[in-house]
Amino acid sequence: MKRNDFPILTETMNDEPFIYFDSAATSLTPEPVVNAIRDYYRNVNTNVHRGVYTLAAQATEHYEAVRQQTADFIHADKANEIIFTSGTTAGLNQVARGWGDLNVHAGDEIVVTLMEHHSNLVPWQQLAQRQHAVLKVIGITADGQLDWSAFQAALSHQTKVVAVTAVSNVLGTRNPITKIAAAAHAVNAAVVVDAAQAVAHFPIDVQAWNADFIAFSAHKMFGPTGVGVLYGKTERLQEMAPTQFGGEMIEDVTQQTATFKAAPLGFEAGTPNIAGVYGLGAAIDYLAQIGYEAIQTQEHKLDQALKAALDQPDVTVYGSNNPFAHTGVFSFNLTGIHPHDVATALDQQGVAVRAGHHCAEPLTEALGVHATVRASVGFYNTIDECARFGHAIQATRRFFA
């Protein structure tokens, strides 16, 4: 059973068996990924793209092999379309500044959705302010889906960017990226996808999505923190300028000027997170070994079990009524009990959840609340854990009644 790959799952927390329901914040890291990072430091530990000696060449070779592996993983055309970043946030900021500053001008429009995490909202706010562009935020329907008619109405030939999350980190809603990209491309807008919450749950196919840029983090797909991926179509990467300058990314440097390498190395200034890239490669292997089909089969059951666990008096679940529209993410509130108090009570019963606005303040406000409790699962969670979570909620309600 794959649960053994995650030693934390066998721990106790506050004298109760530990139930980890915060995978939307960060997924747990399986032993093979931990081992890959350890192997790098123990057996390789050299810099990439620099040394002439054998061990350095070995690090470079592996680093570039993971780039190819990542390209294959998301069905990108070429490995050169894969830029290693420090995470989703870094990738989205790179696009907003490096591409946005050159391609979005005064009066142009940027379209985002109310479902965005702050990291796919604030960089676009900042871009709009720098360039005197207009930021349009598309709302959601009562059941937490993108307001499609409002989205269509917002698009025009003024639209230069559509930035959208593949999966809401609060509601679990999946956005129809292929359809969104087609509509955006019809007005010649570039499509930027935040895939952070998607990649642990279903395969990403950049060909099917036809997005221009896609960002995600390794630590939400069973890899390590501090490393992520920015995919860009070759022609879009050619329109993007580097935003960080230094080692590895330059071609020629004189006292006063410098020229830069093309993608991807031109966007990877400084020594990258090499151990992280080893870990990312191991995480992709791990995902392949488990298989998205098995992941989805298990998550299907978990979604149903979570929905059932939350089906009790005084519990409000946000977003869709359909458990399968949640992608393992359920935000909820207990009437009259603040989410922070709920989270503390659940913690005392061994259940780790998140409480707050989940880095999506505008969405939380639109739900009419200041904060919510969020339970989010990964394939390593069990039906039994969902049932115990339901009982823990019952006990919490009784405690505060």
Added chain:
Amino acid sequence: MSLSNLNQLYRQVLLDHARYPRHQGTLPAPDATLTVHNPTCGDTISLNVAYDGDRLKQITFTGDGCTISQASASMLCDQMTDQPLTTVQAKLDQFDQLVTGTGTATDLLGDAAVFNEIHQFPTRIKCALLAWKALEQLITQKEAQQ
């Protein structure tokens, strides 16, 4: 059972302050007001104060947030109403030490002494301190103006 631990945090007097907060509301003519947030959870407290020389004459709060932050604000106002500023400062110091687990003196704190176990719940210390830190800021502002 683990929920019994919760009784150490959410004692009756605290739940009572959260349910029936004292000194909630605004002041007709406050000398100063301050709104503070806990950005990680969105809790908000607004304090309104009126001074009479070196006395904190009146203090009220409005806000939204968890049981701990709201009860703590209620207790703060209870404790600080019509107190000399030297006493206010002494109470602020004592409370800070109590909730961070660096001191145990509670002789000045009244109901607020109930927070003596909160250092066992480190993620909630910020909630308890929110209103008290706001008052500290207001006192510092007043001193700076003098």
